Amino acid sequence: MDAQRAVLHADLDAFFAAAEVRRRPELAGKPLIVGGRPGGRGVVSSASYEARRYGIRSGMPIRQAERLCPQAVFLPVDFAYYRELAAQFRAILSDLSSLVEHLSIDEACLELGPAPRWPEEPAAAGRRLRQRVRAELGLNVTVGIATNRTVAKVAADLAKPDGLRLIPPGQEATFLAPLPVDYLPGIGPNAARRLRELGVRTLGQLAQVPPYWLRVVFGRRAEEVHQRAQGIDPRPVTPEERAPKSIGHERTFHRDLSERSEIRQALRELSEKTAREMRLEGLQGQVVSVKVRFDDFTTLGRQRRLARPTIDGREIAEAAVGLAFELLDEWRRPVRLLGVRVSGLAPLAVQLALFDPRPLRALLLLRALDRLAARRDAAGASSRRPGTALGYPVGPARLLVSALERRSSVTEDEG
Known part of the structure; x- marks a missing residue:
């Protein structure tokens, strides 16, 4: 524990769903599912809290979500729009601290300056962040505050939705002790099941187990997990921008596609969507890849390097169509899913x-x-x-x- 640190973990609540309500206020208060249309074969990308009451979760098949909540509003993913909002969210975080590490499109941790006055300064920073995100973006952000990254993350998880939770210095282990083991970041379902089989159900119990005993579950990570369970996490907040290695989109179709004209049009739309996102990110790319999943779930991919970098959806589509048709000539089966991805990214010039x-x-x-x-x-x-x-x-x-x-x-x- 380092009482001189103050780490804030910020997580936008049900981001994709909330972003859709932001531009369509009439959807507020309704069960909303982002990820695909009813009857489709995609998966849930985000669900509003009204939809989650019916047991709907991210990663669930759309058809299962429809059975659980047939009255829900289903919308497709608009990733370019979400990235625009995420860029504004990042700008607000950067105003608050120069030490910001972006963990995903809707989640980040940041560290306040040296020796903040606890708890006044961290709490005030968390309130300012929440107020600005609500006023400028029309979104809710949940904030967890602690002396390190792990405890701040768990505090944010427990404060959702639309909350703020602060864990004072010296209270880290006490805060974590009664929580189930799978509340600790890095402990997945399989590890949690094995711990329960061994009689370890809470983080307090985990903190009392000798590290060498945990090697049967975590291997070389045993010492690290043991420290995290005690509320000890010396990792710094690393403010580095990680440029994406590739950008792309894919689509699962309501019915399998057999006509070349339909497949060509779908690839064009995916290519334009990918190119638009590249331009939004200020990137150009030179390697085009396609993914084809046939009706028997056989999934194949192929890629081609262009003569020069591009941001033009037409050039991406031309390469994607050629690659996909090569696979179709070999397999001659109906298509269930298509994907287009561009890699070899570099700043747009x-x-x-x-x-x-x-x-x-x-x-x-x-x-x-x-x-x-x-x-x-x-x-x-x-x-x-x-x-x-x-x-x-x-x-x-x-x-x-x-x-x-x-x-x-x-x-x-x-x-």
Whole structure:
């Protein structure tokens, strides 16, 4: 225990579901499930607390969730929108401390400056964080505060939803002692079952067991787990940005696809969605991978390296369609799931040639289309209307092209 430290663990409550309520307030108070449409073969990505009362949890098949709560509202995942909100959440955290470690899209831990005055300063920081997230993002964040990462994380878990819990210095072991062993981060269902079989049910009991005895369950991690159960965790908060190794999306279909035209269109949509997320992250990629799962659950993948990095969904789609059709030619079976992923990521850079505005013009067009797509999604469009291509309205796109052409011509004339 280090009484000089104050670690805050911040976790956005039911993030994907709450984000959907944020832009569709009429859904507030209703059981809401994000992850797919009723009757589909996807899984639950997020569920509102109203839906969780029916036993619905993340990772559950959509069809099972529908049986448990048929009156729920089902929505598809909009990962680009969630990333926009997550970026704003990160900015708020960075204002509070320079030591912020992002653990996932909706979860982070941060450490206050040296020798904070307990409990006044940590508690005030937690309240400010919660107030800002609610005021600026319209979301609820739960905060756990303690002298180290493990205890702050457990405090946040117990404070959900929309709560704040502070564990004063010196109370770490007392706080953890009565909790079941699986409340400790890093102890999964199998390890918890084995501990219970050995008569160890609480963290207090775990803290009393000699570390060498725990090796039968945890191996080389025994000493570390033993310390965590006592509320001891010297790990620092590491404020490093971890750029994603790849970005991609996949889709399980309501019915198996056999027609090449349907498969091609699905791959185009997945490619555009992936490209849009790459642009949002300020990344470009050069390796395109596809994943194909057939009706017998055989799952295959293939990848191709492009001649140059790209952010263009059309280029990604061209490679993805070629790769997927190679697999279809070999297997000739209906398709249950398709996935598109881009790796070999690097910061976005536009190569500008002297007197050639076309690369910049293309980037401006793609970003304008992204804004149109975001507005369409915010309006709640759930299906493609006639007169659209690759998920973008044709009419506005043509207007944008014309406007950019005129702007470019004026620039060239002035030069």
